[in-house]
Amino acid sequence: MNNYIDNFADDLGPEKVVHIYEPKSKLRAIVVIDNISLGPAIGGCRMAIDVSTQEVFRLARAMTLKNALANLPHGGAKSAILADPRSENKEVLIREFAQAIKTLTDYTPGPDMGTDENSMAFIHDEIGRAVGLPKVLGGIPLDALGMTGYGLSVAAQVAADDISLSLKGARMVVQGFGNVGKAVAQFLDELGVKLIATCDSKGGIHNPDGIDISQLIQMKLSGAMVSQSGLGKPVNNEELLKIESDIFIPAARPDVFTEANQNQLKTLLVLEGANIPITHPAAKSMYKRGIMIVPDVIANSGGVIAAATEYQHLSESNAFDRVKSTIQNNTKELFKRMLKEGIPPHEVAHNMAKERIAQAMSYLAHM
Ligand code: NAD
Numbered sequence: 001m002n003n004y005i006d007n008f009a010d011d012l013g014p015e016k017v018v019h020i021y022e023p024k025s026k027l028r029a030i031v032v033i034d035n036i037s038l039g040p041a042i043g044g045c046r047m048a049i050d051v052s053t054q055e056v057f058r059l060a061r062a063m064t065l066k067n068a069l070a071n072l073p074h075g076g077a078k079s080a081i082l083a084d085p086r087s088e089n090k091e092v093l094i095r096e097f098a099q100a101i102k103t104l105t106d107y108t109p110g111p112d113m114g115t116d117e118n119s120m121a122f123i124h125d126e127i128g129r130a131v132g133l134p135k136v137l138g139g140i141p142l143d144a145l146g147m148t149g150y151g152l153s154v155a156a157q158v159a160a161d162d163i164s165l166s167l168k169g170a171r172m173v174v175q176g177f178g179n180v181g182k183a184v185a186q187f188l189d190e191l192g193v194k195l196i197a198t199c200d201s202k203g204g205i206h207n208p209d210g211i212d213i214s215q216l217i218q219m220k221l222s223g224a225m226v227s228q229s230g231l232g233k234p235v236n237n238e239e240l241l242k243i244e245s246d247i248f249i250p251a252a253r254p255d256v257f258t259e260a261n262q263n264q265l266k267t268l269l270v271l272e273g274a275n276i277p278i279t280h281p282a283a284k285s286m287y288k289r290g291i292m293i294v295p296d297v298i299a300n301s302g303g304v305i306a307a308a309t310e311y312q313h314l315s316e317s318n319a320f321d322r323v324k325s326t327i328q329n330n331t332k333e334l335f336k337r338m339l340k341e342g343i344p345p346h347e348v349a350h351n352m353a354k355e356r357i358a359q360a361m362s363y364l365a366h367m
Pocket of ligand 1: 143176180199237251273275300
């Protein structure tokens with residue numbers, strides 16, 4: 001335990017790091033509740049085989065900052081069920097996970113990589129606590145509506161204005177054609193941005209004339225991989241990162257760019273769809289090279305804003321309005337402060353979030 005404290009702990013958290021093991025089903029899971037000074041934590045529950053405690057902590061911290069920036073009355077947390085999301089006993093694992101977190105009442109899970117609204121319905125059935133539920137249970141279907149992708153397109157409009165980039169005809173590369181990637185590609189396509197390259201875990205395609213997004217979505221739905229679609233020249237996932245673009249959207253995994261490979265990225269604007277896709281030192285170097293980045297904690301907050309709207313039993317249209325106004329305001333404030341303070345975007349965004357958390361923490365009793 002000391003090790004976690006040495007490695008992670010700072011003045012914000014984490015409040016709790018919980019490791020779960022259930023011998024019968026072999027459920028293994030990690031929950032990190034980072035900071036709850038603004039209210040009970042909301043954060044995704046991921047299902048994947050290769051998630052470390054440190055990664056869950058970093059994702060939980062991103063939720064603390066994201067929820068604070070979005071002015072939500074919620075703290076940050078994250079969890080991971082260490083299993084293949086295609087496991088035959090997925091429902092059993094999810095239900096056992098729900099029972100294991102029953103007493104962690106400061107944590108309400110939402111969908112994340114490898115989980116969806118059905119998973120949240122199972123958790124809700126077990127313990128009465130989950131967001132991102134199916135519509136029939138009062139949920140706002142975040143992924144079906146493309147809430148996070150919509151928020152990214154809002155950030156794109158503010159950022160493009162600020163760096164004088166015309167969205168009409170701009171070239172975008174989307175890493176990860178999943179829930180977030182598909183939705184942002186569609187919303188930006190409506191604004192005239194052209195998808196020139198995208199991928200999934202098995203490889204990608206490049207087509208400088210523009211990829212037909214609806215056709216690619218149909219092919220993915222019928223089970224094809226992006227590289228098999230025939231809608232562009234096949235490229236591997238490393239090559240995709242080097243394709244020149246105007247807008248690059250990482251929408252797959254953390255730590256895609258580190259200091260070792262950040263110089264490969266040739267773009268003007270990055271919208272962080274994934275959580276922590278660029279390490280902070282790498283982001284600093286990119287900023288020095290003139291690449292503008294709208295950090296994850298601002299750009300991809302559409303999903304959690306919609307989840308918090310669902311938590312308050314409000315409607316889909318309330319969720320769209322909130323996503324738009326919150327991300328618009330935060331992106332404008334980000335650019336204003338960057339210009340004034342001359343510091344990189346992640347530092348500015350974190351300062352914006354920490355100011356709000358510090359204010360809330362000042363009201364906590366000191367035992
Ligand atoms: P998803 O599983 O629907 O899609 C992920 C996509 O990335 C898939 O196409 C997958 O094949 C691809 N991928 C996986 N590993 C890859 C690799 N190594 N290289 C290239 N592509 C790879 O997941 P999602 O819901 O779209 O989430 C994507 C990212 O966005 C995650 O980091 C998630 O935490 C973050 N995020 C999601 C939401 C949301 O509302 N879904 C909100 C905020 C942040």
